[in-house]
Amino acid sequence: xxxxxxxxxxxxxxxxxxxxxxxxxxxxxxxxxxxxxxxxxxxxxxxxxxxxxxxxxxxxxxxxxxxxxxxxxxxxxxxxxxxxxxxxxxxxxxxxxxxxxxxxxxxxxxxxxx
Amino acid sequence: xxxxxxxxxxxxxxxxxxxxxxxxxxxxxxxxxxxxxxxxxxxxxxxxxxxxxxxxxxxxxxxxxxxxxxxxxxxxxxxxxxxxxxxxxxxxxxxxxxxxxxxxxxxxxxxxxxxx
Numbered sequence: 001x002x003x004x005x006x007x008x009x010x011x012x013x014x015x016x017x018x019x020x021x022x023x024x025x026x027x028x029x030x031x032x033x034x035x036x037x038x039x040x041x042x043x044x045x046x047x048x049x050x051x052x053x054x055x056x057x058x059x060x061x062x063x064x065x066x067x068x069x070x071x072x073x074x075x076x077x078x079x080x081x082x083x084x085x086x087x088x089x090x091x092x093x094x095x096x097x098x099x100x101x102x103x104x105x106x107x108x109x110x111x112x113x114x
Numbered sequence: 115x116x117x118x119x120x121x122x123x124x125x126x127x128x129x130x131x132x133x134x135x136x137x138x139x140x141x142x143x144x145x146x147x148x149x150x151x152x153x154x155x156x157x158x159x160x161x162x163x164x165x166x167x168x169x170x171x172x173x174x175x176x177x178x179x180x181x182x183x184x185x186x187x188x189x190x191x192x193x194x195x196x197x198x199x200x201x202x203x204x205x206x207x208x209x210x211x212x213x214x215x216x217x218x219x220x221x222x223x224x225x226x227x228x229x230x
Contacts, residue, residue, distance in 0.1 A: 031216040042205060043221040050214060088157065092216045095170065100217055102147065102207075104157035 005105050006089055012111040019076040021108040023089030024069075030100060032065055034074050035088045037107070043088065046074075081114045116140040118208050120222035127229055132194040135225045138187055139208030145217055146189045147207040148174075148181055151224070157205075163189065196229045203227070 007022045023032070031050045035043040049056045049065045049072065056063045062075040076083055086107040095101040119138040127133055139146050148160040161171035161181040171181055178197070183189045193200055203226050209219040 033219075035221075042223040043207075045219060045221075048212075048216070048218065050216065101159060101162070101170065102209075102217070102219060103159065104149075106156040 006087070006108040008108060009106070010109045010111070012113065013079055015079060015081055015112055015114050017079055019079050019083070019110055019112070021074045021087050021089075021110070023072045023074070023105055025072075025089075025091045025105075026070065027091075027093055029067075029091045029093050031092045032063075032072050033090045033092060033102070034061075034063060034072075035090060035104075037086045037088065039085070046087075076110075079110075079112045081112050084110060084112045086110070116220070118206055118220050118222035120204075120206050120225050122225055123223065124226045125228070127196055127227070129197055129229055130195040131229075132192065133196045133200075133227060133229075135191045135204050135206075135227070137189040137191075137206030137208075137222060139189060139206070140210075140220055141187070143208035143210045143220075145209040145211075145219075146183060147205075147209070147219070148189070148191050149205040149207065151203045151205060152201075160191070160204075193227075196227075198229045201227055201229050 005024050033048045034046045037043045047058045049063050060077045065072045086109045088104050088107040090102050090104045121136045144165050147162040150158045160174040163183045166183040180192045203224045205224045207219045207221045209217040212218050
């Protein structure tokens with residue numbers, strides 16, 4: 001079952017613009033992670049934000065987390081054509097018996113037009 | 115950089131045949147996940163292991179799928195018999211516990227399975 005739901009499903013912007021993607025989830029989480037997937041490739045981990053954090057930066061990436069609204073956003077600043085990919089949020093949640101599950105949303109397809 | 119290695123990268127097989135996909139997790143990672151990705155369903159968790167012990171395989175069709183981890187360097191996912199609806203990209207990911215809690219994961223490049 002899907003835990004995270006990304007919004008929008010697809011986003012097309014001009015190079016240099018900022019791209020914002022949102023993710024909502026349903027249950028309590030330990031942390032939330034964002035991944036990128038280039039067409040036909042595997043997933044690449046971008047950034048992890050813990051449940052007790054509200055904002056995190058990594059290069060041109062900025063992630064926010066609002067646990068009261070069960071939502072997160074990923075901002076890519078000064079986008080480049082190479083940022084064209086699908087972006088997934090994934091929630092790391094405790095599933096009982098000492099185990100954690102990583103559950104993905106369906107992703108946002110970002111197209112950056114040169 | 116440490117990598118998760120999946121083999122084969124591509125597999126085309128006929129309906130009814132057995133398919134085995136292999137994954138070599140990163141040395142020292144104690145958690146292994148198997149995911150299936152399709153356009154319709156997105157990324158679905160099939161099974162995962164902690165310290166080689168299966169923890170949850172509720173996402174996996176038990177009648178035809180099986181996942182094992184015979185040793186710390188190898189995880190396998192088998193489909194027998196395969197069906198056209200099993201066509202998908204299968205990803206393996208391995209992870210380790212982070213100092214401040216939770217797990218960090220690395221994904222393999224996937225096995226693209228086509229069942230005709």
